[in-house]
Amino acid sequence: MLDRILTVRVDRITRLTSEVAAFEFVHPWGGTLPGYRAGAHIDVHLPGGFVRPYSLAWAPQGASATRYVIGVKREPASRGGSASLHERVRKGDLLAISTPRNTFPLHPEAAHHLLLAGGIGLTPLLAMAQQLACDGAAFTLCVFARSRAHLAFAGELAALTPSIRLHVDDPAAPQKLDLASLLAHRPEGTHLYLCGPAGFMQAALAHAAHWPDEAVHLEYFAPPDNAADAGHDEPFVLVLARRGLEVKVAADQTAVEALHELGIDVSTSCEQGVCGTCVVGWQDGERGGTPDQSATERRTQVALCCSRAKSGVLTIDL
Numbered sequence: 001m002l003d004r005i006l007t008v009r010v011d012r013i014t015r016l017t018s019e020v021a022a023f024e025f026v027h028p029w030g031g032t033l034p035g036y037r038a039g040a041h042i043d044v045h046l047p048g049g050f051v052r053p054y055s056l057a058w059a060p061q062g063a064s065a066t067r068y069v070i071g072v073k074r075e076p077a078s079r080g081g082s083a084s085l086h087e088r089v090r091k092g093d094l095l096a097i098s099t100p101r102n103t104f105p106l107h108p109e110a111a112h113h114l115l116l117a118g119g120i121g122l123t124p125l126l127a128m129a130q131q132l133a134c135d136g137a138a139f140t141l142c143v144f145a146r147s148r149a150h151l152a153f154a155g156e157l158a159a160l161t162p163s164i165r166l167h168v169d170d171p172a173a174p175q176k177l178d179l180a181s182l183l184a185h186r187p188e189g190t191h192l193y194l195c196g197p198a199g200f201m202q203a204a205l206a207h208a209a210h211w212p213d214e215a216v217h218l219e220y221f222a223p224p225d226n227a228a229d230a231g232h233d234e235p236f237v238l239v240l241a242r243r244g245l246e247v248k249v250a251a252d253q254t255a256v257e258a259l260h261e262l263g264i265d266v267s268t269s270c271e272q273g274v275c276g277t278c279v280v281g282w283q284d285g286e287r288g289g290t291p292d293q294s295a296t297e298r299r300t301q302v303a304l305c306c307s308r309a310k311s312g313v314l315t316i317d318l
């Protein structure tokens with residue numbers, strides 16, 4: 001769970017909308033950066049001591065990369081991450097980042113890829129769409145935005161025509177997409193990928209409830225309102241199966257904090273169950289406390305920053 005930390009230089013900052021800016025990072029001395037796969041994200045260490053995960057917005061370039069691009073929306077209720085980037089980071093600054101990590105990969109076995117992006121949730125799906133276009137794979141990218149003025153990466157999206165469908169809320173706009181109709185029928189072999197705000201994700205998941213779990217893939221960039229569910233605030237026992245250890249997690253502690261007390265290092269980033277930095281394999285015990293995931297992820301993963309045992313004991317692959 002220890003990531004390699006890289007130093008990158010901020011090469012360009014481009015304002016994409018009134019709220020969103022693209023930050024481009026390069027190797028500080030002109031070298032190359034580690035390659036990644038579409039859907040990957042990096043943890044960015046920000047002024048003020050914040051560490052935040054951001055998806056990489058452009059398709060991978062192969063075994064190595066010449067630049068990483070992230071799209072960051074300045075959130076009005078920012079806890080420090082987006083505000084720190086927008087207000088304190090300037091061209092030429094050096095930043096520490098993690099190597100790319102991918103918890104939201106494409107599934108090459110899909111006959112068709114349906115990518116649904118809400119707002120700045122577009123970033124990982126843009127990388128996926130560019131990759132699929134490059135590979136000649138069948139895909140549709142549906143982008144939901146408040147208005148054309150709120151649409152980030154508009155130039156990159158235009159280059160993906162005709163596989164793009166755009167929905168804007170602006171009542172005067174002719175384009176409207178209906179989530180219910182989009183998801184009512186699942187063409188054989190289609191995989192669905194979702195990224196966007198919690199309300200958008202919940203609505204899409206409700207309309208895709210009849211899709212098989214293994215064909216639905218999610219990435220949250222903020223936890224849904226119901227992320228902390230039953231089991232929170234109760235002490236529990238965390239069983240580390242590979243170490244043969246039982247760790248008591250107090251009611252006011254996270255599993256990460258309990259493990260750190262024992263000297264067991266666990267990297268964290270979002271601390272909200274969203275980024276996947278602290279995820280380990282699940283073995284036994286019902287868990288709660290994290291945002292909705294696909295049933296497959298729920299069965300196989302535990303986010304140590306916020307997962308808790310619902311019935312007293314949680315066994316993990318650690």
Ligand code: FES
Nearest residue numbers: 269271275276305
């Ligand atoms: S630190 Fe992001 S999921 Fe745990």
